[in-house]
Amino acid sequence: MTKSKSTPDNKKGKPTPKRKVAEAKSKSSILSPAASRSDKKRLKEQTRLRRTEARAAFMRGDENALPYRDKGAARRFVRNYVDSRRSIAEYFLVLIIFVLFLTIIPNPTIQLFAIAIMYSAMLYAAIDGFLLSRRVKRLVIAKFPNESARGVGMYAWLRSTQMRRLRAPAPQVKIGANIN
Template identity: 55%
Template structure:
């Protein structure tokens, strides 16, 4: 009734050494899941889908937009901003010119450049306030009941970007009606 006969029976092969057993486990776990060609094909498919999504985002398709850009109110804000020119668009190039003027050791050029920079900054801020008021008024009239929280800042920040660098790309040209 005891299992001594089963325990003393030989299994027909020697017990593997610990080193051999561990190396066998490691080799099987490190085996590549796929071939190089499959990985290359997967990378190409991922790249193609990423490029298609980015192109849709740049075109302004609603399905490809991130949460901060989605919705009809945000689209209206983008159209309001893109339909007009603002001094904020030129702020970065003006800052670059001021930087170049500050290189010259002429104090009048340096002070003049700084004065121009502050004047443009102040003008951009005032323009942003008026733009924000216009955006909130338009959104309230076209989408009653929609919250206007953050839309003014969203529009002002978009208006301070150079037109070519805005994303999603502008749908309207400057001067078009929104």
Template identity: 40%
Template sequence: MKQGPTPKRKEAEAARKKALKVPKDTKEARKAVRERTRQQRAEVRVAMARGEEWAMPLRDKGPVKRHVRNLVDSRWHFGELFLPIAMAVLVLSLVPNPQVARFVYLLWLLMMLGTIVDEIFLGFKIKREINKNYSDPKERKGAIFYGLMRALQLRILRIPAPIVKIGGKPKEFK
């Protein structure tokens, strides 16, 4: 949307020159640039956490990725436990008790099997949904892998933040 009339060349050049004024002290100039970039990064980070499309990296942009994010975020996944259980297994494997070691290996095996089975079903679900809703193969490229990797992350650590609650219906986007 247009904000107003296009500025005349004289006005545009004056505005550009005004923006180019740097302090005589280069140390102060560097500090000002650093502060400005820090503020810009903070704004982008907050916008990305809110889920605003303009602030997202290229891998998260587009209606297909948004649909996959909402599909993944709409239910709980076994892969979310991968990191906490892996840390527990790592700590418990240091215990010299053979019974604890057997329990740890069983826990590791069950966690791996649960994660693999859940990821397989999720992959099929994502593929079915995106094939049904999006016809362009270029749009769909990488969407399944994107969804599977998102399902492996703890929900509170996902960026962009989930906007669909667990048990909620994935929002439809086209």
């Protein structure tokens, strides 16, 4: 074997660094410089504020803050239409919890009555959702001829199944409001 001469280009003439040292050197060059504790705290606070503002804009129904699924005049109309009416589907969760408590009672008549209430509410909610879907689709086609009515029926039905307080974006109209 021949000995190579030490030159600045090939960096010979010194021992190969240990793996731990080489990994630490490569990690430190990849990562950004360590921020101070106060910088990290300020950055975290700014991120939290931006997230809070974006959430508030989404709940207000600002068009720029809405996801694709909720954007557009047709979807806003559907949200307002659904929010202006009551539906048994929005109370379904509460009804199911009530039925659950009734089925705990060891009386077969009460249990049968509770199950009948549950199935009749399910049937009524399904029929109401189907009719709502058709009605909303027809209204959107008439009111917004240039916008696609694809998916608005399902959008309306799914929104009608959520409890009013838990709907996002938050309802913009009162129950019973006239939506044209």
